[in-house]
Amino acid sequence: MQAMIYRAAGGLDVIRAADLPTPDVGPQDVRVRVVAAALNHLDLWTRRGMPGIPPRFPHVSGSDVAGVIDEVGSDVQGWQTGDRVVVNPTLSCGQCEWCQRGQDPLCNRFMVLGEHCWGGFAEQLVVPAANLERVPDDFPLIEAAAAPLAYATAWRMLISRAKLRPGETVLVVGAGGGVNSAAIQIAALAGCEVWATTSTPEKVALAHALGASWVVNYREEPNWSKAVYLHSAKRGVDVIVDNVGAATWPASIRTLAKGGRLINVGATTGHAVEIDIRQIFWKQIQLIGSTMSTRSEFHEVMRLVWQRKLKPVIDRVLPLSELREAHRIMEEGEQFGKIVLNVGNGENAANAHNAGNAEYPQSPPNS
Numbered sequence: 001m002q003a004m005i006y007r008a009a010g011g012l013d014v015i016r017a018a019d020l021p022t023p024d025v026g027p028q029d030v031r032v033r034v035v036a037a038a039l040n041h042l043d044l045w046t047r048r049g050m051p052g053i054p055p056r057f058p059h060v061s062g063s064d065v066a067g068v069i070d071e072v073g074s075d076v077q078g079w080q081t082g083d084r085v086v087v088n089p090t091l092s093c094g095q096c097e098w099c100q101r102g103q104d105p106l107c108n109r110f111m112v113l114g115e116h117c118w119g120g121f122a123e124q125l126v127v128p129a130a131n132l133e134r135v136p137d138d139f140p141l142i143e144a145a146a147a148p149l150a151y152a153t154a155w156r157m158l159i160s161r162a163k164l165r166p167g168e169t170v171l172v173v174g175a176g177g178g179v180n181s182a183a184i185q186i187a188a189l190a191g192c193e194v195w196a197t198t199s200t201p202e203k204v205a206l207a208h209a210l211g212a213s214w215v216v217n218y219r220e221e222p223n224w225s226k227a228v229y230l231h232s233a234k235r236g237v238d239v240i241v242d243n244v245g246a247a248t249w250p251a252s253i254r255t256l257a258k259g260g261r262l263i264n265v266g267a268t269t270g271h272a273v274e275i276d277i278r279q280i281f282w283k284q285i286q287l288i289g290s291t292m293s294t295r296s297e298f299h300e301v302m303r304l305v306w307q308r309k310l311k312p313v314i315d316r317v318l319p320l321s322e323l324r325e326a327h328r329i330m331e332e333g334e335q336f337g338k339i340v341l342n343v344g345n346g347e348n349a350a351n352a353h354n355a356g357n358a359e360y361p362q363s364p365p366n367s
């Protein structure tokens, strides 16, 4: 099968096309013929080399996968060749203390598809059948691939961990990535007043379109924290989503209202930050971590995607062979929403694509 691999940890030049053997299917697995696979920031981290995770190369990344089942393991029930599916990217053992409690993102053998094992930037992928979710017949696979990691992560983060309540103010710091775009939509759906910071007039308009009622451009307003504070009539914000990390955490903590929650699933600009502990106890704020999702959270959020109550934002669609360009775009922060790779994958897969695919440009509109 054709795949895009990292031949080592490093810069863009480690990304190569390769011909790999077709993966074998275990008794509880299925093999998916990949039709579309979307990028996440995680793919950049995996390519650069993650501290603490022993590098094993070549590596195939890609956590967001939609496709068609082309082989079913001997013990698998309820799935057939030809079924259209997306894959839950959280892999868990199903047996440890945390899995027994339904907390699979805390599993002792927790893995993320495309990070700890091979992912979807390839023509075929083998995954446990327990990780499949059926895609409705009329839902485009290109769009389905844009949803799993970002929406499941944002759902757990806001609904299960931060426990959003209607009427609260939510600030999304750096509205451009997949999780943060999803967070704006989910917070608006939950009945919150959503504010955002972002970097260009185009991204300001897109954040409004997703459901943000007030957006500050931090390039025009470097002291965005003060702007938010004044906009809140000097009250501060109930919930702040800050996955930007070291560059923005001190300002975010200052911008929280009394009793506010800072919720976090990542640290794009760095993970070491100095915090004034007095701000935590005086204002009685909470710092809340989250990662990925449980199976039930995954099913719950994907149902809202199928119902079009949550709509994945697709920045652009590129062919699988353009993975290196896709990494460059993400590294430069040029995208708003998801970059999806169209794996194509033969005649049958082309049928499975369906007409919805035509909604999206195959190359950047401005190229």
Ligand SMILES: [Zn+2]
Residues within 6 Å of the ligand: 092, 093, 094, 095, 096, 097, 098, 099, 100, 106, 107, 108, 109, 110
């Ligand atoms: Zn487990």
